[in-house]
Structure formats: C-alpha cells, structure tokens
C-alpha cells in the first residue's frame with residue numbers, strides 16, 4: 001500500500017478573496033448596522049406577524065444577500081477545473097444550500113454535518129497514485145475503487161450517508177463520522193505461498209481506543225467469514241501510522257484494511273468484488289450495531 005505523498009499545492013487565494021471582499025461603501029454600511037443587527041433580528045422573530053411589511057423586507061433582503069454571498073463564497077472556494085462538474089461539487093453546493101437556514105434564522109443550531117449517520121470510505125490511492133501495479137496492468141487503485149464504490153452503495157442502501165474519499169481528500173482534515181475505513185490491497189509481487197489473506201489496523205490513539213479495538217475485531221471476524229480469506233495477524237508501519245489516522249477528528253473511529261494480496265488473491269479481489277465489499281460492510285455494521293463478535297483467533301502470520 002506504499003503511498004506516494006502528493007506535492008504541496010499553492011493555495012488558490014485570488015478568486016475567493018476577490019469574491020469575498022465587498023466594495024468599500026458596502027463595508028462601511030455593514031459595519032454601521034452590525035451593532036443593531038442582533039437586537040433587531042430578535043424583534044423580527046418575535047413579532048414577525050405584527051411588523052410593518054417594509055421593515056421585514058429590509059431584513060429579508062439582508063438575509064438574502066448574506067445567503068447569496070455564502071453560496072458564492074462556497075462556489076468560488078470549490079472552483080477548480082478538477083472538481084467543477086464532479087458529483088462532489090454538487091454535493092457540497094447542496095450542503096451549502098442546506099446550511100443556509102442558519103443565516104435566515106440565526107439561532108444556535110448544530111453543525112449541518114452531524115456525524116451520527118455518516119461513514120467515510122477512503123478508496124486507497126484514489127486520485128493520488130496507482131498503488132501496487134501488476135504485470136498485466138492491473139493497478140491497486142482500480143481494485144480499491146471498485147470495492148470502495150460497492151461498499152458505499154451497500155451502506156447507502158442501509159440508510160447511511162457515505163462519503164467516498166480520495167487518498168488525500170481535503171475532507172479528511174478533522175473528519176467527523178461514526179467510522180472511517182480506508183481500503184487498500186497488498187502488493188502484486190509474488191513473495192511466497194503464504195503471501196495471501198487480509199490485514200486490519202485501527203487508529204489506536206483515537207479518543208476511544210476500545211472502539212478502535214472493537215472495530216478491528218468486527219472487521220476481522222466478518223470479513224473472514226464472508227470472503228473465506230485468512231486473517232494475517234501482523235501489520236506494517238504503513239498501516240499503523242497511516243496518514244489519515246492523524247488527520248481525522250479524534251472522535252472518529254478509524255481503521256485501514258488490506259483486503260488481500262493482488263498476486264495470490266487476485267482472483268477474488270477482481271472477480272468477486274461484491275463478496276469483498278460485503279465482508280467489509282458486515283464488519284462495519286457489526287461495529288455500528290454493537291453486534292457480538294468473537295475475539296479473532298491468532299492465525300498464522
């Protein structure tokens with residue numbers, strides 16, 4: 001799963017700055033109004049029906065302007081040729097639109113991205129590097145993406161909100177979800193006849209290490225049962241110090257799975273990705289639904 005770190009990108013400051021800076025006159029006006037705004041808004045909420053129509057529309061206009069400014073800021077922040085027409089961009093815009101009511105009714109509301117129903121799936125190496133490469137041209141990135149997309153689909157069918165994340169997805173920073181799982185596969189080189197099976201590692205420095213342990217046990221047990229692949233009871237530094245573990249919010253239980261070896265397990269990984277995905281989904285549901293799970297047996301490394 002060796003990951004090639006992406007080059008640091010220059011932050012794209014020009015456009016969003018320009019979009020967010022209002023003309024001078026407007027700034028002055030807003031500053032003047034700022035001190036009276038909260039009081040007036042409270043009044044507006046309490047006596048909306050009794051207020052003269054004129055006053056109400058002033059606020060409604062301010063709110064509309066704020067709402068559009070917020071949308072435009074989001075639009076410009078997201079604007080880049082890479083994501084302009086992607087589904088992700090549309091999702092973000094929709095989220096921004098959903099978040100708008102907090103501007104119209106400025107009561108203290110919880111953040112729009114409540115983690116209670118959210119699951120993050122990192123598709124290993126996606127949009128960063130190919131990962132392991134086989135002689136026949138098969139890449140780990142492709143294999144991971146097929147599996148990760150199926151996992152997303154199955155979990156969505158179960159009623160969860162699933163984010164399919166790139167290897168170095170910007171959303172990983174302080175990411176909040178009930179669980180985050182990164183999906184990888186092992187090398188395509190032939191090592192020896194025992195280089196088969198799967199590995200799991202969890203982020204043990206999370207806020208709740210016991211949850212990380214239970215997630216690991218659930219994944220090991222269910223994945224082995226569904227796929228028939230053997231659990232390899234050792235992990236590499238690549239796994240235990242996986243970069244995303246240090247990026248996500250410490251409240252988010254996170255783990256990484258190496259689904260199998262691209263050499264000896266290539267058949268099942270590429271021909272039966274549904275089974276692989278189902279094994280992962282069963283493991284995640286075992287964790288989320290607090291199902292009983294046996295402590296995994298210490299199988300051969």
Ligand SMILES: [Zn+2]
Nearest residue numbers: 001131184185
């Ligand atoms: Zn990998």
